[in-house]
Each structure stands twice: as C-alpha cells, then as structure tokens.
Amino acid sequence: MRIGCPKEIKNHEYRVGLTPASVREFTTRGHEVLVQSGAGAAIGLHDEHYAAAGATLVRDAADIFARADMVVKVKEPQPQECAMLREGQILYTYLHLAPDPEQTAALVRSGAVCVAYETITGPSGGLPLLAPMSEVAGRMSVQAGAAHLELSKGGMGVLLGGVPGVEPAHVLIIGAGVVGTHALQMAIGLGARVTVLDKNVDRLRQLDLVFGNRIKTLYSSAQALEEKVLESDLVIGGVLVPGAAAPKLVTRPMVRCMKKGAVLVDVAIDQGGCFETSKATTHAEPTYVVDGVVHYCVANMPGAVARTSTFALNNATIGHGLALATKGWKQAMKEDPHLKAGLNVAAGKVTYQAVARDLGYDYVAADSLL
Numbered sequence: 099m100r101i102g103c104p105k106e107i108k109n110h111e112y113r114v115g116l117t118p119a120s121v122r123e124f125t126t127r128g129h130e131v132l133v134q135s136g137a138g139a140a141i142g143l144h145d146e147h148y149a150a151a152g153a154t155l156v157r158d159a160a161d162i163f164a165r166a167d168m169v170v171k172v173k174e175p176q177p178q179e180c181a182m183l184r185e186g187q188i189l190y191t192y193l194h195l196a197p198d199p200e201q202t203a204a205l206v207r208s209g210a211v212c213v214a215y216e217t218i219t220g221p222s223g224g225l226p227l228l229a230p231m232s233e234v235a236g237r238m239s240v241q242a243g244a245a246h247l248e249l250s251k252g253g254m255g256v257l258l259g260g261v262p263g264v265e266p267a268h269v270l271i272i273g274a275g276v277v278g279t280h281a282l283q284m285a286i287g288l289g290a291r292v293t294v295l296d297k298n299v300d301r302l303r304q305l306d307l308v309f310g311n312r313i314k315t316l317y318s319s320a321q322a323l324e325e326k327v328l329e330s331d332l333v334i335g336g337v338l339v340p341g342a343a344a345p346k347l348v349t350r351p352m353v354r355c356m357k358k359g360a361v362l363v364d365v366a367i368d369q370g371g372c373f374e375t376s377k378a379t380t381h382a383e384p385t386y387v388v389d390g391v392v393h394y395c396v397a398n399m400p401g402a403v404a405r406t407s408t409f410a411l412n413n414a415t416i417g418h419g420l421a422l423a424t425k426g427w428k429q430a431m432k433e434d435p436h437l438k439a440g441l442n443v444a445a446g447k448v449t450y451q452a453v454a455r456d457l458g459y460d461y462v463a464a465d466s467l468l
C-alpha cells in the first residue's frame with residue numbers, strides 16, 4: 099500500500115503522524131511511504147531521517163493526498179484537507195466528529211474511509227490510541243492552570259501549592275479517567291488540595307486505593323458539582339462519553355458564581371467541552387474570560403509538547419496502521435473488533451452510533467460495509 103503523511107496545518111500543531119521509526123515499520127514490510135518535506139522539522143525529525151527510513155519526500159500536501167491509499171495524520175482534517183480526500187481512500191487520524199458538523203459533512207461527501215484514533219477500543223478496555231494524548235493533556239492541564247492563576251495572565255494570583263503558613267489552592271478535576279488521573283498526579287505533586295469527581299464509582303475506588311487521603315473523591319451529582327465548582331480556584335474538565343458530544347456539566351450560572359480570577363481548563367473541548375461557557379481556543383490565543391473566570395480551551399494541547407506527544411502517539415497508532423496497510427481496511431476490521439470501533443465514516447455513511455445520534459445522520463453499522 100502507498101501511505102502518505104502530510105505536515106499538520108492546525109494552529110501551532112507540530113506533531114507528525116509518522117516518526118522515522120514508524121516509516122521503517124511500513125517500508126520493511128514492502129509498503130511505500132510518502133512524507134511531506136519538513137513535516138517533522140520542528141521537533142527534530144528531519145527529511146534525512148525520513149529518507150534513511152525509506153520514505154520518499156514530497157513537496158506538497160496535495161501530492162500526498164492525490165497519491166496515497168492511506169493518509170496518516172494527527173489532528174482532524176482541516177477544510178482544505180477534507181477537500182483533497184477521495185472515495186475509498188483511508189484517513190487514519192483523530193477526528194472528534196460529534197461536535198463538528200462541518201467536518202462530518204465533508205467526510206461523508208468525500209466517500210473516504212475515516213478511522214478515528216479516539217474511538218478505537220482496547221482488549222483490556224479503554225481507548226488506547228486516545229490514552230497517550232490524554233496523559234499529556236492531563237499533565238499539561240495543571241501546568242496551564244497554574245500559569246493562568248498568575249495575575250499577569252488574568253488569574254487571581256494564587257500559587258497552587260501555597261507556602262508554609264498560607265493555604266494551597268483548591269483544584270477540582272471532573273472526570274477520573276486518563277486525563278483526570280494524570281492531572282491529579284501533577285496537582286498533588288505541586289501541593290494543591292485536590293477533589294476528583296466521576297459518575298463511575300469504581301474509578302473513584304481505584305484512585306482512592308492508590309492516592310488514599312491525598313485526594314477527595316466525590317460522586318458527580320449536580321449538587322456536588324455546584325458546591326465544589328464554587329469553592330475551587332482551578333477546575334479541570336476531563337469527562338468523556340466515547341465518540342459523543344461532551345455533557346455540559348458546569349452551567350453558565352455556576353460560572354457566574356465562581357471566584358473571580360478562577361481558571362477553567364476544558365480538556366474535553368475536542369468533544370465540544372464540558373463547561374457551558376467553553377469555546378475552542380488555540381495555542382496562539384489560549385484563553386478568554388467569562389464573568390471574571392479565565393477559560394483555557396485549547397483543542398490540541400499535546401501539540402505544544404509535540405516531540406514527546408509524537409513518539410507517544412506513534413507507539414499507540416503503529417500496530418493498527420500496519421494492519422490497515424497490510425490487510426486492507428475491510429479484512430483488518432473483520433479480524434479485529436477494536437479496530438472496527440474506530441470506523442466513523444465510510445462510503446458516505448456515518449458508522450459510529452454516537453456521532454450519528456448527535457448530528458442527526460442515519461447510523462449504518464460498520465459490519466454492513468465490510
């Protein structure tokens with residue numbers, strides 16, 4: 099198969115879909131790999147490294163989209179990329195379709211086979227191609243929150259860990275999954291007082307066993323949320339209903355009653371966000387203020403630490419990428435239900451139930467296309 103890896107074009111996105119090591123995995127199995135010149139340059143992955151791994155360097159993204167049987171990316175295709183997709187071509191990347199009707203319509207129109215990293219499941223549960231980026235974003239959420247609590251960034255001027263004789267900040271983490279767990283590790287490491295909320299009491303039990311009384315865990319009822327949001331200095335949103343638009347758990351009236359200069363970090367923004375007042379921002383302009391509360395809603399947080407993120411992502415994506423290239427998408431998905439769970443759009447149909455429901459498409463089961 100001919101695999102193509104274009105340079106990412108989203109704002110301040112320096113990750114790359116394939117590392118030279120991943121290219122080598124494809125080329126040693128007889129596949130051809132096209133990489134856009136300069137795709138990894140910002141993170142020290144240079145054209146000569148790709149050439150040494152057996153890739154052909156190509157100047158324009160348009161050439162890659164025109165020639166590749168499978169396009170491997172990081173972020174959801176931007177409008178000019180959607181326009182270059184064609185019928186039957188495999189797109190293997192993050193998609194986050196539920197909050198993005200324009201992208202979904204473009205992918206449906208394209209007739210391409212669109213496999214979303216974030217809905218591929220794992221044999222022991224979870225979402226193994228989302229997990230590494232959630233680890234990165236969870237850890238970053240505390241760094242971003244701590245920085246924006248500084249007065250010069252619009253925050254209330256509070257140090258997360260306090261100092262001897264002055265109490266530490268209150269951090270509330272909504273969602274005790276991968277983002278939540280990595281956020282809480284950083285927050286307790288910095289000495290903050292941390293409360294974690296989830297609907298899944300088993301997750302809270304597991305965290306309690308590991309972290310004991312260094313954290314408080316709470317069942318995520320509307321009442322608990324409201325009480326905790328009001329006393330918090332930093333609130334981190336890391337909830338997920340796989341593939342679906344995020345539930346709006348923190349309402350505008352709650353935000354209005356929060357402390358002035360408090361900070362919200364909505365990591366779940368790529369699925370539409372879990373604060374009613376959230377709208378996606380970019381690394382160039384990461385925050386805005388509503389009712390005196392700083393909102394950080396960057397939809398590609400791991401792009402800021404693109405070198406770490408690219409290696410972590412490739413570790414998780416290479417296995418299924420090789421299966422798609424070697425077996426073709428239909429056979430690979432017939433053999434592996436976890437990979438099949440990644441199929442969101444194919445042949446002009448929406449094949450992921452939560453996306454079809456949230457955006458009003460007829461749902462067509464992936465099985466009927468294999």
Ligand SMILES: NC(=O)C1=CN([C@@H]2O[C@H](COP(=O)(O)OP(=O)(O)OC[C@H]3O[C@@H](n4cnc5c(N)ncnc54)[C@H](O)[C@@H]3O)[C@@H](O)[C@H]2O)C=CC1
Nearest residue numbers: 231232235273275276277296297298318337338397398399
């Ligand atoms: N902004 C960015 O750059 C990035 C965003 N993300 C996003 O972060 C979000 C979280 O991802 P993960 O931690 O990997 O998911 P996860 O599936 O590991 O954890 C999500 C948690 O949310 C909980 N949850 C669901 N509904 C809830 C509710 N009503 N109240 C409280 N908890 C609830 C679930 O029980 C689960 O424990 C996803 O939307 C993901 O796409 C991930 C990486 C980067």
Ligand SMILES: CC(=O)C(=O)O
Nearest residue numbers: 231368397398399400
């Ligand atoms: C998961 C995601 O949206 C990201 O890594 O950018």
Ligand SMILES: [Mg+2]
Nearest residue numbers: 174193194198
């Ligand atoms: Mg999007």
